Amino acid sequence: MSEPTITPDLMRISWGPQHPMSGQTRILLDVDGEKVHKIIADLGFTHRGIEKILENRSFLQGIVPIERMVMIDTANIGLGYVMAIEESLGIEVPERAHWIRSLVCELSRISSHLYAFGLQAESTGYFPAVFLWTTTDRTVLLDLMEELTGARFSYNFFLPGGVMKDLTEGFEDRVIEGVQYLRKRFEDYWTAMIENIVFEARCNDVAVLKPEDAIRLGATGPVLRGSGISIDVRKDEPYAAYGDLDFEVITESACDSMARTKVRYREIGQSLNMMEQVANEIPGGPIRTRFPLFTRSKPGEVYSRVETGRGEMGIHMFTAVGMNPYRVKINSPTLRNMYVFERLCELDEMLMADVPVVINSIDPWYLDSDR
Amino acid sequence: MNVNILASIWNYATEFLAVNAKPLLQIYVLPGLIFILGFAIIAVWFERKFLARAMLRVGPYYCGKRSGVLQVFADFLKLFMKEIIVPKDMNFLFFAAMPVLVSTVPALALILIPFDANWVLWDIGSLGLPMFFAIAGIAPLIPIFAGWASNNKYGFIGAFRVAYMYISAEIPLVICGAAVAIMAGSFDLVEIVQAQRNMWFAVPQFIGFVIFFLGVIIESERTPFDIPVAEVELVLGWRTEYSGILFGFTMMAEYVMFQAWTLLFITLYLGGFNGPVLGFLGVTGSHIFWMLAKFAFMVVLIVLIRTVYPRLRLDQMLDLGWKYLTPLALLNLALVLGMKMLGVY
Amino acid sequence: MAEESCELKRSLDWVPGSGAVYSVVDYVAGWARKYSIWPIHLVTGCCGPEFMQTSGVQYDMERLGILPFASVRQCDCIMVVGVVSRKMALRVKYLYEQMGEPKYVVSVGACPTGRGPFYDSYAAVPVDEYVPVDVYIPGCPPRPEAIIQGMMILQEKIKNTKRIGVKSE
Amino acid sequence: MSEAELVEAITTSHAEQIESAEVLRSQRVSVVVKREVFLEVAEALRDEYGFKTPSAAGGLDYPKEERMQMIYYLFNPDSKITLTLRVDLPRDDPTLPTLTGVWEAMSFHEREAHEMFGIEFEGHPNMIPLLMPPDWRGGYPLRKDFKGEAGEE
DSSP states (O other), X not given: OOOOOXXXXXXXEEEOXXXXXXXXXXXEEEEETTEEEXXXXXXXXXXXXXXXHHHTSOTTTTHHHHHTSSGGGHHHHXXXXXXXXXXXXTOOOOHHHHHHHHHHHHHHHHHHHHHHHHHHHHHTTOIIIIIHHHHHHHHHHHHHHHHHHSOSSOOOOEEXXXXXXXXXXXXXXXXXXXXXXXXXXXXXXXIIIITOHHHHHHHTTSSOOOHHHHHHTTOOTHHHHHTTOOOOHXXXXXXXXXXXXXXXXXXXXXXXXXXXXXXHHXXXXXXXXXXXXXXXXXXXXXXBOOOOSSOOBXXXXXXXXXXXXXXXXXXXXXXXXXXXXXXXXXXXXXXXXHHHHHHHHHHSOOBTTHHHXXXXXXXXXXXXXXX | OHXXXXXXXXXXXXXXXXXXXXXXXXXXXXXSHHHHHHHHHHHHHHHHHHHHHHTTOOOSOSSSTTTTTTHHHHHHHHHHTSOOOOOTTOOHHHHHHHHHHHHHHHHHHHTTOOSSTTOOSSOOGGGHHHHHHHHHHHTTHHHHHHHHHTTOHHHHHHHHHHHHHHHHHHHHHHHHHHHHHHHHTOSOHHHHHHHTSSSOTTTTTHHXXXXXXXXXXXXXXXXXXXXXXXXXXXXXXXXXXOOHHHHHHHHHHHHHHHHHHHHHHHHHHSOTTOSOOOGGGHHHHHHHHHHHHHHHHHHHHHHHHHHHOOOOOHHHXXXXXXXXXXXXXXXXXXXXXXXXXXXXX | OHHHHHHHHHHTTTSTTHHHHHXXXXXXXXXXHHTOOOEXXXXXXXXXXXXXXXXXXXTOGGGGTOOOBSOGGGOOEEEEESOOXXXXXXXXXXXXXXXXXXXXXXXXXXXXXXXXXXXXXXXXXXXXXXXXXXXXXXXXXXXXXXXXXXXXXXXXXXXXXXXXXXXXX | OOHHHHHHHHHHHTTTXXXXXXXXXXXXXXXXXXXXXXXXXXXXXXXXXXXXXXXXXXXXXXXXXXXXXXXXXXXXTTTOOEEEEEEEEETTOOEEEOSTTTOTTHXXXXXXXXXXXXXXXXXXXXXXXXXXXXXXXXXXXXXXXXXXXXXXX
């Protein structure tokens, strides 16, 4: 790689792509002792060319590769793609399908936030307890998903025009059971993690991102809301059943790593509320309208936005006459947040030990930034 | 003729054993080889099982009849039979000597610990405590050399973190040790223990007790102070380049260091080998028993701390060392001197 | 390394009883290696969450002595979890070369095995073009049970290794 | 400011500089700008119309019409409108002044567009590959005439 040059006084450390905390990217740190002077993110280690693949697949086939983009949060991103197809082909979706979609999306969001939460614990060296607690609690969600969709992660559950299957017998009750169990567990997380003195010392006042910087650098999702700006696609342009559901957009005013972690923590609470609402109030009716297997599209374009666990995901689909999309542009939240991460060390003083904490407070998922 | 030679050899051997039974036992069994190795093995197994329990898991299970006891042996044998990779442009002897030294030098300090008034391997009287600090004070130098020798950036940074940390931790430790020595009126570890017959020093010197407890965790590089080997930042710190059995030695060093400092902590503050005499063990036996029991309690406590706290940052640790522990240690010393002058103790 | 130890063995074959010694040592080595597989954290793609679940509570890989580890020098096994792009494949190769013998590679999921759902991608490559793979685990993503079974197959393979320092063919 | 008012305002005040402006649907506005005056419109959008958040950017290839399009996605955090700022480029000369001076965060997206479409950004501070391997010689993957299996050399 044509690596940027460094000042002679600094030492360049390369983290990753094999590093416990870097994930699938390479992070170059220019350090002077412990102090970080510059961060360079070298992305692309999981680049698969999904945008090109989608051009060669039919509309329905595209659901499979696009769900592999964010394996931990497949429902949200799959929904974005499906919504783009529906809008460009003009397909109506029945009411019940909207509600089921919201339910699955929230399940998926909790699972994603839990994962981020566990990694945040691990990044402070708190591997033992919390990280594996979150994996335990995710099994509750995964079991629910498995019962509904037949798969643990990649379920390809949303189809243009509705969802694949109806809720199983008594599924609502099990959702409520799971919600109650998770609520109890979340009290433990608060005591064990957020109120832990060492964890507080590690996260408070680390990497402060001021609101104007967050807007200027294009941050999104919990990173933006952690800076006190209330932007959430679910509220701004409600899709699925979010217009009917009662929830609030979580913001924290502290702007530091702890604020971003707390946003995730409290968003999980909102998601649990929403799951309960869906389980209690879901309307009846059909679950999908017919979607023809072979569809010919008209020239046009659709830009659909969804709120994934990591922030706003935009899918811009251009159609021409034919069976495939002409081009699908995926605007991923992680790529936006990674730029913020690169700049954070200039905005606020950062030590080497802070970098894992900061990167996990950003919660990147490189598979979606690399596409 | 032959019979005579054999008989004389037999006589010699029995005489030798009769005279040297105690030193041999001390060298090979109690403060010596078997205790050190056995502790490392049991501690690793216990820690893995205990942490697994804290994570709601089972931990090592299938290796060794559904208990995982043989897990450590499997790991050790595997490491023993693994290729050793030496970094390019590096003196192999220097590189390989460091892990061996880092696990043996703290073990030398163990020979000063009294398990009973008569069960001290190297009884040097009033030089006991200074000698312990001298030997244990060399130990941090070795990781620094090891990190430098591995020609690796992670190792290098890890080595310097070791240097920062030990200096900030060892000064309060030495001051606390001095306070204990003043209170007991002697540098002799046996006499320090005997001075605690009525009351453990943990009570009059509570501040020193807390400082020394933190110091023990810092010296043995355990969470929340495992900063030089912070996995999420430095991969494995100064151990990064060591492969095969050399890595096994560096892992063992952590436990040996832990053992030496914890035993000193018990000696200085928790009454050492003092305890009610158990009839069936005899006086020496029950002293050794109490020492080991206190040691086991400390091990459980320190492993428990690992499950509860994340890791501190280096600057926070240095703050703790210089801004809090050192002044508090001096305060502790002043309090002890005051008590001595007023004749309270 | 491998050839050397073979030669050493051949040169000592005339010593009476060497066969028995070798078989004992082989057995012990096989046993130790079997129960002490330290795979490196190398999550290259989207099977990562399932890998986490596998080391997590319900499935708990550590029962088998599998302890995911941070640094490659001490590891025995690369678990290639998820799709391998051209850029990443080179890194997998570097990691493989940095590990000490004996070393094993497990390909987890459809993508490293044969590019899986990205069969027509210009950037994804099968991992066995770069490093030799011992066990392939199918699935997209494989369930934790499948990953554990794959690791058990690897354990069997290690146990049946006949000579020290030599990987089984 | 609603979408229609926004389009109205842009077409009146920047009539010379834009080629077209339209409302695609609610909360979606598209503005096509001439290449020469592209930066001026961008600055006006940021300062006057409140499109402070840069979302993303990407290219689009029309080989039949011999043109490419560079699309910048901008977001207004107050009125929650997403605006796509587009510039048409001839396919044989895809150069464009960089937008990193206006929105710093477009850096990543322009690097991506460079390696995917071969669009040159004049004055970009750090034009190194973002996603592709540094030794990639297989052409520009997202152009329509990319053959797929062309390997690296």
